[in-house]
Amino acid sequence: MVAVLIDGLVLGLQFGMLGVGLTLVYGLGGVVNLAHGQMAVVAAMVAARLMDRGTATALAVAAGILSVVALGVVIDRTLMQPVYRERSEHRVLLGLLLMLGVGFIIDGVLEWRYPIEALSLRITGGPVEVFGVAIRRGSIVASAVIGVVGLALILFFRYTTFGRATRSVIEDEEGARLCGINPGAVRTVIFGLSGGLAGIVAMTQAMTSPVVSTAGVGLTIFALIVAVVGGLGSTSGAFLAGIILGLVNTLSAFYIGTFVSSIILLLAAASTILLRPEGLLRRA
Amino acid sequence: MPDRSHTRPPRAADLGAFAPIALAALVLALVPLWAGDSRSMMTVVTTGLTFASYAVAFNLIFGATGQLFLCVGALAGIGGFGSVIISDRLGLPFLVTMPMAALLSGLFGAALSWVAVRRSLDTIFTGIVTLAFALSFQSFVLGRPELTGGENGLQVAGGADTLLRQPVEPYYVFLGLLVVFLVVYRVIQRSHVGWAFRALRDDDAAASLAGIDVARYRILAGWIGSMMLGLTGALFAHYRGFVGDTTYAFGSVDVRVLVMLAFGGIGTLLGPVLGAAVFTVMDELLVDQAQVRELIYGVITVILFLSFRQGAVPALTNAVRRLVGADQPPPREASSADTGIG
Numbered sequence: 001m002v003a004v005l006i007d008g009l010v011l012g013l014q015f016g017m018l019g020v021g022l023t024l025v026y027g028l029g030g031v032v033n034l035a036h037g038q039m040a041v042v043a044a045m046v047a048a049r050l051m052d053r054g055t056a057t058a059l060a061v062a063a064g065i066l067s068v069v070a071l072g073v074v075i076d077r078t079l080m081q082p083v084y085r086e087r088s089e090h091r092v093l094l095g096l097l098l099m100l101g102v103g104f105i106i107d108g109v110l111e112w113r114y115p116i117e118a119l120s121l122r123i124t125g126g127p128v129e130v131f132g133v134a135i136r137r138g139s140i141v142a143s144a145v146i147g148v149v150g151l152a153l154i155l156f157f158r159y160t161t162f163g164r165a166t167r168s169v170i171e172d173e174e175g176a177r178l179c180g181i182n183p184g185a186v187r188t189v190i191f192g193l194s195g196g197l198a199g200i201v202a203m204t205q206a207m208t209s210p211v212v213s214t215a216g217v218g219l220t221i222f223a224l225i226v227a228v229v230g231g232l233g234s235t236s237g238a239f240l241a242g243i244i245l246g247l248v249n250t251l252s253a254f255y256i257g258t259f260v261s262s263i264i265l266l267l268a269a270a271s272t273i274l275l276r277p278e279g280l281l282r283r284a
Numbered sequence: 285m286p287d288r289s290h291t292r293p294p295r296a297a298d299l300g301a302f303a304p305i306a307l308a309a310l311v312l313a314l315v316p317l318w319a320g321d322s323r324s325m326m327t328v329v330t331t332g333l334t335f336a337s338y339a340v341a342f343n344l345i346f347g348a349t350g351q352l353f354l355c356v357g358a359l360a361g362i363g364g365f366g367s368v369i370i371s372d373r374l375g376l377p378f379l380v381t382m383p384m385a386a387l388l389s390g391l392f393g394a395a396l397s398w399v400a401v402r403r404s405l406d407t408i409f410t411g412i413v414t415l416a417f418a419l420s421f422q423s424f425v426l427g428r429p430e431l432t433g434g435e436n437g438l439q440v441a442g443g444a445d446t447l448l449r450q451p452v453e454p455y456y457v458f459l460g461l462l463v464v465f466l467v468v469y470r471v472i473q474r475s476h477v478g479w480a481f482r483a484l485r486d487d488d489a490a491a492s493l494a495g496i497d498v499a500r501y502r503i504l505a506g507w508i509g510s511m512m513l514g515l516t517g518a519l520f521a522h523y524r525g526f527v528g529d530t531t532y533a534f535g536s537v538d539v540r541v542l543v544m545l546a547f548g549g550i551g552t553l554l555g556p557v558l559g560a561a562v563f564t565v566m567d568e569l570l571v572d573q574a575q576v577r578e579l580i581y582g583v584i585t586v587i588l589f590l591s592f593r594q595g596a597v598p599a600l601t602n603a604v605r606r607l608v609g610a611d612q613p614p615p616r617e618a619s620s621a622d623t624g625i626g
Binding site: 082111112273 | 350399403405406407408409412413415416417419420423424426427428535539542543546575576577578579580581582583584585586588589590
């Protein structure tokens with residue numbers, strides 16, 4: 001029981017981190033990044049290819065994460081520019097469709113070149129006893145990494161000038177511009193950051209189970225659900241939603257069965273949207 | 285990216301409003317002349333017509349009233365699985381069970397619409413609630429194999445030994461269905477309901493202040509569109525003789541329908557037909573490059589949407605001319621005439 005709870009918690013933290021990346025990009029530019037999961041997979045594939053060639057694990061992981069940071073920046077500077085010129089619903093729809101296309105492209109390339117590639121990062125050492133329960137060392141490292149990164153993110157948005165600038169653009173783009181903030185630059189940095197977060201999630205997932213090249217769509221859907229349940233644009237909301245949904249998913253999968261569990265997960269998400277459309281933490 | 289070209293004054297000749305449909309039907313009716321010899325080719329074009337019908341229904345829901353239903357496949361699947369299960373289990377003729385299943389789809393669609401309207405969900409939230417519904421439906425199909433056949437799918441008895449299993453005849457059945465849908469769409473567009481749709485799509489607050497019952501019209505669109513989806517899905521099931529977990533999956537239906545409609549022109553009469561035609565041709569051209577198909581699909585999607593910058597339909601009409609060139613039959617002329625541009 002405790003082991004299941006902890007599995008759920010680790011999964012939840014990963015969901016949460018995915019949701020945060022999605023939610024930041026949406027909050028800033030109104031772009032629903034439907035290629036978010038695919039970007040995570042790109043990081044995993046870059047790392048896996050490098051490790052196949054004998055690169056040291058740490059280096060390969062860093063290169064994988066940096067490569068999606070770069071991918072995020074490039075997408076923002078090129079494809080997303082026409083999107084940012086649109087307004088309101090048009091912008092949302094155009095951004096969504098373009099990123100859908102990007103998702104196809106990434107999936108298409110992966111399916112074509114690396115259909116059977118997978119990344120696993122083996123964390124050596126046996127299970128660790130926590131509160132009398134044996135827990136895989138990979139799970140512990142994974143949650144530690146996400147915990148640290150998540151904490152850093154929250155501190156970053158609260159206390160640094162750039163973090164505050166980011167939040168001001170989310171609140172009111174025009175107002176931020178009048179205060180001398182360049183929303184375009186903030187969006188570019190955050191798109192890159194979002195890619196990096198996706199990459200980190202992929203790396204932590206690889207610590208407990210292999211990340212395969214076709215995992216992108218599933219990750220995107222989870223990220224989307226988490227971001228919406230947490231309230232689009234809210235970082236801590238996304239984390240909370242991720243943890244709750246991760247627990248719901250793992251517990252119902254363990255006690256009821258996989259298919260029913262995904263229905264329960266989706267129903268939980270749908271009912272949160274219906275009961276609290278502004279997200280878990282946002283005041284109406 | 286709704287187009288705003290429907291505010292033109294009503295035409296003097298009522299029949300003229302239906303001319304684009306007649307023209308498109310005529311062109312499509314000629315397709316079996318060159319595809320009729322090959323059974324596999326007929327399957328391709330008949331499936332293309334099925335997608336055109338899905339896209340017309342989706343256009344009524346999304347294009348006309350701005351509700352992003354990402355459960356096109358699920359609603360069609362309720363019709364498809366529903367009709368197959370009722371007809372094969374209870375031994376009812378499929379001509380009876382298809383409308384029953386379509387009503388069931390309509391019920392689900394109206395309920396989703398009702399929820400979205402009651403909670404005043406915007407485009408993205410409607411999209412995500414309906415996406416959750418679509419994925420739940422998929423899990424249900426896989427998780428209840430005693431009903432749906434699960435991963436193995438179901439062989440469909442209803443419709444066997446009828447003209448639906450002939451090589452060429454089903455094409456005309458689907459063409460008839462598509463024409464009926466287009467006429468329904470056009471009739472709605474030209475009625476007071478159509479005026480209400482346009483008003484609430486452009487600005488639902490203003491429409492509501494002008495005395496339009498926004499909730500009622502949105503639900504009406506969701507209901508009619510979903511019945512169309514259910515009926516199409518059911519007919520497709522009886523035509524193919526098999527339904528499986530991928531027949532109505534999000535990835536195989538919704539994504540295609542969305543891209544087809546966005547390509548053809550959201551909120552236009554013949555946009556869905558044009559989009560379905562172009563993507564059917566493209567799929568057929570790429571059939572030997574299965575490995576890179578998704579990649580090419582993605583590249584084309586990105587290029588298409590980038591060229592929409594100045595507003596959908598004008599850029600789109602040009603893009604279509606450039607992309608399709610000479611080997612595409614002329615529904616696009618009808619479509620551009622229909623939207624009052626070009």
